[in-house]
Amino acid sequence: MDVKKLNPWNWFRHEAPQLPAVTGERGLSPQLSLLQFHREMERNFLNLARAVDMGWPHFDTARPLWPSLDITTKDREYVITVEVPGVQEKDLKLEVTADGLLTVSGEKHQETHKGIPGNTRVERSYGTFSRVLSLPDDADRDAVSAFFRNGLLTITCPRRIEAREPARQIEIQKVA
Known part of the structure; x- marks a missing residue:
C-alpha cells in the first residue's frame, strides 16, 4: 500500500477546535452541557412563541x-x-x-432591506x-x-x- 496516497497530513492542527453538535449526547464536558442547555432553552422559548403567535425573532448564537x-x-x-x-x-x-x-x-x-419593519426569523x-x-x-x-x-x-x-x-x-x- 502506498502511504502517499493516504495523505495523512493534518491540515487543521493549528485551527481552533469547533464545538461538536450536541443533540442527545451524554457525558459531555461542562461547556458542551451548557451549550446543550442553551439550545434546549432557545428551542423551548421558540416553541412557546409559536404557540402564542408572538413572532419573536430568532438569532442562532450557537452556530x-x-x-x-x-x-x-x-x-x-x-x-x-x-x-x-x-x-x-x-x-x-x-x-x-x-x-x-x-x-x-x-x-x-x-x-438590510429598507421598508421592511424587521425580521421574524434569521437563519x-x-x-x-x-x-x-x-x-x-x-x-x-x-x-x-x-x-x-x-x-x-x-x-x-x-x-x-x-x-x-x-x-x-x-x-x-x-x-x-
Whole structure:
C-alpha cells in the first residue's frame, strides 16, 4: 500500500477546535452541557412563541460563521475550495506565512432591506470568519494562487517535486 496516497497530513492542527453538535449526547464536558442547555432553552422559548403567535425573532448564537471547505490532493498540486456564499470578493483575505500556515478570513455583511419593519426569523450567519490550514511540507508556498467565483474561493497550491533522500541505515553505537 502506498502511504502517499493516504495523505495523512493534518491540515487543521493549528485551527481552533469547533464545538461538536450536541443533540442527545451524554457525558459531555461542562461547556458542551451548557451549550446543550442553551439550545434546549432557545428551542423551548421558540416553541412557546409559536404557540402564542408572538413572532419573536430568532438569532442562532450557537452556530458561528464557519465556511466549509474541500481539500483535494493531486499529483502536482493541492486544491482547496472554500464555500463562502454571500461574501463579496473584496471582503476576503488570503495569507500564507513562512512557517506554512494558510489563513482564509473574511466578513459576511448582513443585508438590510429598507421598508421592511424587521425580521421574524434569521437563519443566516453574519460576521467574521477565519480558517487556518497547515500546508504540507511539499507545498510550494511561494506559488499559491486563488480565484473567486459564485461564492466559491478556489486556492491552488503546487507541490514541489524534489528528489527525496533515500532511506539510510543508522548505526547503533555501543555504550561503554
